[in-house]
Amino acid sequence: MPPTLEAHRRADASPFVDLDRAEWSALHERIPLPLTAAELERLRGLGDVIDLQEVQDVYLPLSRLLNLYVTATGALRGALNDFLDSNEYTHTQPGTPFVIGVAGSVAVGKSTTARLLQAMLARWPEHPRVELVTTDGFLLPNDELRRRGLMSRKGFPESYDRRALTRFVADVKSGKEEVTAPVYSHLVYDIVPDERLTVHRPDILIVEGLNVLQPALPGQDGRTRVAVADFFDFSIYVDARTDEIEKWYLERFRKLRETAFQDPESYFRRYAEVPEAEALDYARHLWRTINRPNLVENVAPTRGRADLVLRKGPDHKVQRVSLRKL
Numbered sequence: 050m051p052p053t054l055e056a057h058r059r060a061d062a063s064p065f066v067d068l069d070r071a072e073w074s075a076l077h078e079r080i081p082l083p084l085t086a087a088e089l090e091r092l093r094g095l096g097d098v099i100d101l102q103e104v105q106d107v108y109l110p111l112s113r114l115l116n117l118y119v120t121a122t123g124a125l126r127g128a129l130n131d132f133l134d135s136n137e138y139t140h141t142q143p144g145t146p147f148v149i150g151v152a153g154s155v156a157v158g159k160s161t162t163a164r165l166l167q168a169m170l171a172r173w174p175e176h177p178r179v180e181l182v183t184t185d186g187f188l189l190p191n192d193e194l195r196r197r198g199l200m201s202r203k204g205f206p207e208s209y210d211r212r213a214l215t216r217f218v219a220d221v222k223s224g225k226e227e228v229t230a231p232v233y234s235h236l237v238y239d240i241v242p243d244e245r246l247t248v249h250r251p252d253i254l255i256v257e258g259l260n261v262l263q264p265a266l267p268g269q270d271g272r273t274r275v276a277v278a279d280f281f282d283f284s285i286y287v288d289a290r291t292d293e294i295e296k297w298y299l300e301r302f303r304k305l306r307e308t309a310f311q312d313p314e315s316y317f318r319r320y321a322e323v324p325e326a327e328a329l330d331y332a333r334h335l336w337r338t339i340n341r342p343n344l345v346e347n348v349a350p351t352r353g354r355a356d357l358v359l360r361k362g363p364d365h366k367v368q369r370v371s372l373r374k375l
């Protein structure tokens with residue numbers, strides 16, 4: 050069979066459209082760019098080391114795609130309201146925030162992707178108010194993790210208050226005026242007591258975290274429950290080879306050792322003081338005993354549930370994009 054026909058047949062057999070980097074980035078040419086070159090440059094001011102070419106080639110088409118989904122959802126809501134308005138017993142519903150989930154391994158670049166999307170999406174006139182919540186706020190406090198013997202399972206599904214996380218997103222999707230979430234500090238490696246983050250009915254809410262695509266576990270009564278992903282309007286999985294992600298994890302640990310770990314309040318203060326090789330051995334230990342097993346057992350198996358998969362190669366460059374067919 051000629052190679053193109055074979056490729057078409059393979060594409061037909063999958064619920065995803067697979068695009069390589071060149072095919073995906075070609076899409077940016079037709080996009081009415083809502084960003085000036087100066088604004089694009091300012092996005093670098095977020096403190097993330099991200100290549101401007103990468104922003105243009107990969108994240109700009111992604112922000113346009115999301116913009117299409119948000120506006121199409123608005124149109125669907127209009128149709129729903131026409132339907133609800135068609136008799137005297139029902140009434141129209143105001144819109145709720147469009148919720149985007151961002152999943153993937155520790156250190157794959159979820160936070161960077163989510164912050165970048167937040168900044169880019171806020172520049173589209175249809176949805177200027179974009180808020181971002183990370184699921185680490187819903188980790189159980191360290192005291193509780195210790196009580197349950199879960200201190201070396203941080204990031205595993207059972208280390209979160211999943212009910213509170215699902216309730217939070219359900220409240221946002223119910224159209225509540227004001228919804229609050231707890232806050233986690235990477236510095237002290239624990240939940241910050243008495244601090245809350247408040248979300249005021251944004252146009253878009255981005256929910257970023259390792260386990261956001263996990264299906265719900267059955268409750269103690271054996272009944273199925275709803276999960277946070279049941280309230281997503283769109284979801285993204287950031288993917289890369291496990292060996293590559295380990296390198297990024299170690300590299301981040303090395304950089305943090307020279308910066309945040311120097312803070313006397315840092316949970317990892319000790320690793321700013323020991324020789325670099327010893328600190329990196331400890332980081333490797335954390336990766337191999339916590340983050341890699343969690344990736345393999347819990348996070349990677351949820352990839353097929355996403356609407357879009359960004360597959361990164363070396364240096365965080367996106368090589369392939371898979372988009373769920375409609």
Ligand SMILES: Nc1ncnc2c1ncn2[C@@H]1O[C@H](COP(=O)(O)OP(=O)(O)O)[C@@H](O)[C@H]1O
Nearest residue numbers: 098099154155156157158159160161297301365
């Ligand atoms: N697109 C990117 N280009 C370059 N570096 C990146 C990119 N995305 C993430 N990184 C770097 O990789 C590391 C992990 O990214 P981060 O967003 O903190 O991951 P996560 O939130 O998944 O743990 C960080 O050091 C970050 O600066």
Ligand SMILES: CC(C)(COP(=O)(O)O)[C@@H](O)C(=O)NCCC(=O)O
Nearest residue numbers: 155183184185203204258259335339
């Ligand atoms: C806080 C995390 C569980 C990530 O949580 P998330 O924001 O994805 O909910 C993770 O960054 C972490 O701290 N893992 C524990 C092992 C380690 O220190 O790397």
